[in-house]
Amino acid sequence: MLFIFLGLILVQCSSVPLSGRSQLSLVGNNRVFPMSFDQYEQVKKESKLVTGTDDARMVKRVGTRIQRAVEQYFAEQGEARYLDDYQWEFNLIEEDIVNAWCMPGGKVAFYTGILPVCKDELGVAVVMGHEVAHAIANHGRERISQQYAASTGLSVASILLTGTSGPSISSELIMQAAGAGTSLGILAFSRKHESEADKLGLYFMAMAGYNPEEAPKFWERMAAQSGGESPPEFTSTHPSHSTRISDLNQNMPKAMEYYRASK
Numbered sequence: 327m328l329f330i331f332l333g334l335i336l337v338q339c340s341s342v343p344l345s346g347r348s349q350l351s352l353v354g355n356n357r358v359f360p361m362s363f364d365q366y367e368q369v370k371k372e373s374k375l376v377t378g379t380d381d382a383r384m385v386k387r388v389g390t391r392i393q394r395a396v397e398q399y400f401a402e403q404g405e406a407r408y409l410d411d412y413q414w415e416f417n418l419i420e421e422d423i424v425n426a427w428c429m430p431g432g433k434v435a436f437y438t439g440i441l442p443v444c445k446d447e448l449g450v451a452v453v454m455g456h457e458v459a460h461a462i463a464n465h466g467r468e469r470i471s472q473q474y475a476a477s478t479g480l481s482v483a484s485i486l487l488t489g490t491s492g493p494s495i496s497s498e499l500i501m502q503a504a505g506a507g508t509s510l511g512i513l514a515f516s517r518k519h520e521s522e523a524d525k526l527g528l529y530f531m532a533m534a535g536y537n538p539e540e541a542p543k544f545w546e547r548m549a550a551q552s553g554g555e556s557p558p559e560f561t562s563t564h565p566s567h568s569t570r571i572s573d574l575n576q577n578m579p580k581a582m583e584y585y586r587a588s589k
């Protein structure tokens with residue numbers, strides 16, 4: 327009985343690529359991603375998309391370059407299938423807020439308000455790497471699973487043993503899970519998720535041939551400009567600024583290996 331029980335738990339967890347951390351997944355990509363893609367279309371319809379400008383082209387170029395580097399990395403690891411359900415897309419939205427986000431399955435949005443902090447293509451690559459990392463680590467799906475477990479008041483084990491069918495997914499939940507949107511009321515990613523996105527993001531930008539040494543400089547600029555007004559995804563307090571910078575520097579040697587290998 328114990329073994330069957332453990333087996334069930336394992337089935338409901340998956341592991342985060344590159345980090346190896348085990349994460350709760352009470353719902354499959356086949357349920358989360360289609361909802362996410364619908365929701366992204368909705369956001370596009372309701373937003374002022376920027377197209378045909380140098381900035382819009384830059385966001386797409388950086389996104390595509392990082393996407394290809396990640397695909398190449400997974401292929402080399404024999405894990406190309408991990409990315410099967412992803413449908414990458416990179417858009418720039420005209421709105422003066424300092425934010426960017428990525429919905430589950432690879433749907434990225436940058437707001438024009440973050441571009442001055444990015445400063446140039448390298449800065450865009452720092453943010454893009456971080457957002458792509460949230461998607462690859464499937465933080466959105468993990469948050470949906472955690473919220474479901476919390477909202478039912480049941481332990482994961484009892485959800486599994488009673489055969490509950492899993493969370494119903496609303497568009498609000500998708501937005502929340504992605505830290506997406508313009509309001510300050512949206513949920514911040516946990517410190518654990520932010521740190522993981524920083525680390526993988528550093529690797530991904532490096533794999534795509536962008537110098538990862540730009541990342542600490544970008545976060546310095548972000549900390550300097552944000553007076554507590556930016557949405558949770560990019561507040562300077564979470565993780566704390568100094569922790570963020572020292573963690574980035576700690577991961578820099580590995581990132582530089584990826585960077586040199588990309589040349």
Ligand SMILES: [Zn+2]
Nearest residue numbers: 515520523559
């Ligand atoms: Zn983040």
